[in-house]
Amino acid sequence: MLKHVQVREYVRALVTGSAPGSPAPSERELVHRFGVARMTVRQALDALVVEGLLERIPGRGTFVARPRQSVSRISGYTEDMNRRGLLAESQTLLARREQAGPGVARALNISEGDAVIHWRRLRRGDSTPVCIEDAYLNEILLPGFLQSGMPTSLYDALEQRGLRPTWAEDSITADRPTAEEAGLLELPVGGVVLRQSRRAMAGDKTVEVSRSVYRADRYTMWVQLGG
Secondary structure: OOHHHHHHHHHHHHHOOOOOOOEOOOHHHHHHHHOOOHHHHHHHHHHHHHHOOEEEEOOOEEEEOOOOOOOOOOOOHHHHHHHOOOOEEEEEEEEEEEEOOHHHHHHHOOOOOOEEEEEEEEEEEOOEEEEEEEEEEEHHHOOOOHHHOOOOOHHHHHHHOOOOOOEEEEEEEEEOOOHHHHHHHOOOOOOOEEEEEEEEEEOOEEEEEEEEEEEOOOOOOOOOOOO
16 A cells, blocks of 8 residues: 555544544654655645545644535536536547556556556537546456446446545646647647546545546636635
């Protein structure tokens, strides 16, 4: 198990059930206990802050978080399009078993070379190309996934297996498309894309790592802040 995962799960077990406002172990204490770098400890605590289990108070420290008034449901592309009043359509470009490369393995918390499911789709909204999505799934968690027929909604399929993501980490950057991406997305010359990388979790299990490329002129990303 990765060091930051060990630290994260130790802190999770320690504070689960504690009253809101109770202090979490300090970074110094965790560095000493596990013999790891402060950056490793910070990565573990950051994950629990994002999850909503802990909260940081500047000048005071890290504490058990107060319950959030509302928690956004992690949505996939199909639900996102439905909210926007668009008909979601998908075309599978690739669906196969692969060996995990170093980046995917690290994100899924598995070993390089372990089996993953790679599902690449062209996503449309009202018949217009919007996104190219590459999803990588841990095959051990999804036995028979490729043999059962590709679902309309990945997150609905994960929910049926008790693995619907409950939280996720996203990073978003603006970029120029590759020639292949521009062709698939039917981008005009000089078009710009938004690249989204997601690591989606169901509890403490990483169930999906995805890399999506959106047409910036046809898609706005909404981010909810606060409860």
